[in-house]
Amino acid sequence: MLSRRGALLLAAGGLAQLSGRGARPIARPAAEPAGAGPSARPRIEALLSRRARALLTADRAGLLADVAPEAQGAQQSALARCRALPFAELSYRMTDFTQSRSVDRVTVLADLGYRLRGVDDHPALLGRTLEFVRRDGTWLLAGDEPTGAAALWDLGTVQAVHGSRSLVLGLAGSTELQMIAQIADQAVPAVREVWGDGWADRLLIETARSEEQFARLLNVSAADYQGIAAVTTAAAGAPHGTAADRILLNPDAFAGLSDLGRRVVTTHEATHVATRADTKPWTPLWLSEGVADYTGYRGRGRTARQIAPELAGDVTAGRLPTALPLNADFAAGSAGIAQAYELAWLACELIATRWSEQHLVALYRAVGAAEPAGPQGLDGLFRTQLGIGLDEFTRRWIDEVRRLPTLS
Incomplete structure (x- = not known):
């Protein structure tokens, strides 16, 4: 159950161009x-x-x-x-x-x-x-x-709230939409601190009234996205790499989050908007989801065990990963999807801590720019950006996973 994170939708291994997804x-x-x-x-x-x-x-x-x-x-x-x-x-x-x-x-x-x-x-x-x-x-x-996918106005009367750095469109009352706009307005500078200002520097958020309506906006099964608080979609028709992105909130899951959870999820999704030009079909999901969670949790005062409780439980039970998460591990409804996100976060947290945040950003952009041919190509980028190969990084990451129950 993905109760506190969003998900970057993929189609055929690439960023989904929604508004009629697959229909x-x-x-x-x-x-x-x-x-x-x-x-x-x-x-x-x-x-x-x-x-x-x-x-x-x-x-x-x-x-x-x-x-x-x-x-x-x-x-x-x-x-x-x-x-x-x-x-x-x-x-x-x-x-x-x-x-x-x-x-x-x-x-x-x-x-x-x-x-x-x-x-x-x-x-x-x-x-x-x-x-x-x-x-x-x-x-x-x-x-x-x-x-295929419904428009927001197919589902009800749309209200619009203009924030300083956001536009929130929704079917809920203005008070709820204003709360979302305030969170979005705070997410933008939080993302800018890590990723700079080379993006739209503004968010468009849409929210329906129910999980079923949320699914209709995506033309997906509501059961497959139960508990997923938000997704980021690219406007169909826009050239690949543009900033014409929408964040769609699942109102049922989003309402169940704490205030911190809503801020983390919104900043996570805003990171996908900010990094869209650098995110390519070959970007591993552990990296794209990991940097989004890293940015979302950055400066929130949460411990590693609080951020990765499911993974900490696995480690305590003696279950350790042997490799970085696969793209399939992040599919909606997959068993262990929560651990996949936590493993991805920990990998990116490790890069930012052992090297620097600037190294994490540089690696992400280098992967998007280089179109690496599988693990071998990724290995070369790790050597260039971090000074160690992918295998060595994976060993250090597994050591960090092993230490998770003791991390503050």
Whole structure:
């Protein structure tokens, strides 16, 4: 049970580009179906353009002008639910187009691209399934649903709280969102102290009302993420390495944390945001999760045994690791996932203590820049950055694990 940490989501060994994680097909040019008529597609594309403009400007009349009567209540509600979002840009791109046999109904798959003011450099993408009907020769929207991952506004009315270094979007009350913004505002300088200011220096946090809604935002099983307090996702559509990242909070798990736990988790996730440009598919998870926990616990006044209680229990029982954790050890629901995080933290704590914090940062960035070919390549980077090989470091780390029950 990952009760006090977040997790960096991975897909095929790399950073996940969420907002439709694993659920949307690869976008392909929309094909005009047989029997659709020469005017159907351009008219619907024009309707989508008007719809995007109406959502962007919160133009209720303009939005409803293109909506079928039976769908107007739902669309009016949808507009109200996203009114607080600071959209700077919004557009639809059609990816599939299917005409029914009656030729009076069309199903469209589209990417909804949106950029938030003061946060995004590139639009995030959401997959949508839209239904259109033809009435008296005019095409009207009959439905708009998520394809895969839901948008926050699909789940309820979004409120926005602007912190000094954060934007918090959520379905909870403003008092709770303000508390989250205060924690986020403190996490930013804590991360900057270690990783510098070469990142966005600002956080975007989203929180739903329940663990089930949290899972819908990720398009994952709620059971697999039970107890995980937060995840960091990269906005789909942004070039790899940009700072357009979202921290998604699991409200049930986050609420169960102590004040310290919330601060550690938020700083952990903020570290993933700050290090995204240096984090590559080949970066070992023990290193990326280890530096995030190291930064999260830095200066918190916690002892090693308090930070790694499960691992300390294993050592007392005579169970010692023989190698650094594998990527699979960090998968949601994996047995021993808590120990994997604790082992990773201890490895990075060892580097920062025996060498220096600057050495830890330099090693992390060197791994991201070098694309090491397996353990041999990583061994060379350890020798360059720390003066010892990977095997020797692993031996020293195991010695540190063995000493954990005695560490203060």
